[in-house]
Amino acid sequence: MYKRFIKRLLDFIISLTALIILSPLLLLLWFIVRKKMGSPAVFTQMRPGLNEKIFKIYKFRTMTNEKDAGGNLLPDEKRLTAFGVFLRRTSLDELPQLLNIVRGDLAIIGPRPLLIQYLPLYNEIQRKRHDVRPGFTGYAQVNGRNAISWQEKFALDVWYSENISFLLDMKIFFKTIKTVIKHEGVTSETSATTEYFTGN
Numbered sequence: 211m212y213k214r215f216i217k218r219l220l221d222f223i224i225s226l227t228a229l230i231i232l233s234p235l236l237l238l239l240w241f242i243v244r245k246k247m248g249s250p251a252v253f254t255q256m257r258p259g260l261n262e263k264i265f266k267i268y269k270f271r272t273m274t275n276e277k278d279a280g281g282n283l284l285p286d287e288k289r290l291t292a293f294g295v296f297l298r299r300t301s302l303d304e305l306p307q308l309l310n311i312v313r314g315d316l317a318i319i320g321p322r323p324l325l326i327q328y329l330p331l332y333n334e335i336q337r338k339r340h341d342v343r344p345g346f347t348g349y350a351q352v353n354g355r356n357a358i359s360w361q362e363k364f365a366l367d368v369w370y371s372e373n374i375s376f377l378l379d380m381k382i383f384f385k386t387i388k389t390v391i392k393h394e395g396v397t398s399e400t401s402a403t404t405e406y407f408t409g410n
Contacts, residue, residue: 213374218343221318225311236305239270239297246293247271252306257323260343265315267323268306272297301390307346319379320345321367324407331409332364339367342374349378352385356404 229236244251253271256264272294276284283289290298297303310316316323323344332339349370350363370378 212376213342216376217317217374217379218314221311221316222314224318225308229308229312232305232308239302239305242293243270243297247274247291256326257344258326258329258340259315259323260340262329262340264326265310265323267315268309270297270303270306272303304346311346314343317343317345319348319382321348321370322351328407331407333410335368336364336410338371339364342371347382347386349382352382352389355389360405360407361410 240251251271253269254266255269257267259265272291273286273289274291276289278284294303307316311318320343321339348367350358350366353366354362
């Protein structure tokens with residue numbers, strides 16, 4: 211009952227309320243990002259969601275579009291600005307995803323939506339992470355975030371998809387607040403963001 215109906219209803223009500231209350235902050239961040247990193251201030255990317263259905267995700271930009279002499283984008287650590295680091299550490303860059311939750315692309319709690327190019331690389335067990343709607347935050351995010359291996363992330367995602375409950379979601383929600391405040395797991399040990407998944 212919770213997984214099929216109540217979870218989505220709560221997601222819609224909470225995200226719509228948050229979107230209205232936080233609209234002044236969203237507008238302020240939009241102006242700052244546009245001034246510091248140029249247009250567009252909101253970064254969009256296609257991601258796989260529930261049952262691998264593709265949708266457009268929204269985030270505030272944290273990196274510039276600087277390129278080398280050959281026209282290739284510079285590495286993430288070269289394009290990530292100081293303000294971008296702040297946005298990532300505080301997870302403020304994720305706030306535009308409230309719109310994704312209202313639309314039904316995302317849930318508040320669920321496996322984070324990853325890149326489309328990862329889809330052919332999953333094994334059958336890892337693919338189960340798409341049996342549920344992806345989330346704004348998730349079980350893997352409060353258990354290491356970008357500081358744990360891909361195998362650990364997928365194991366946590368699959369476990370969550372098979373054990374969804376109201377109490378579990380509440381636990382993840384409050385642990386997310388603690389994780390954001392402490393800036394835990396924002397980057398991996400070898401990358402300014404996170405390494406690409408290259409398969410099992």
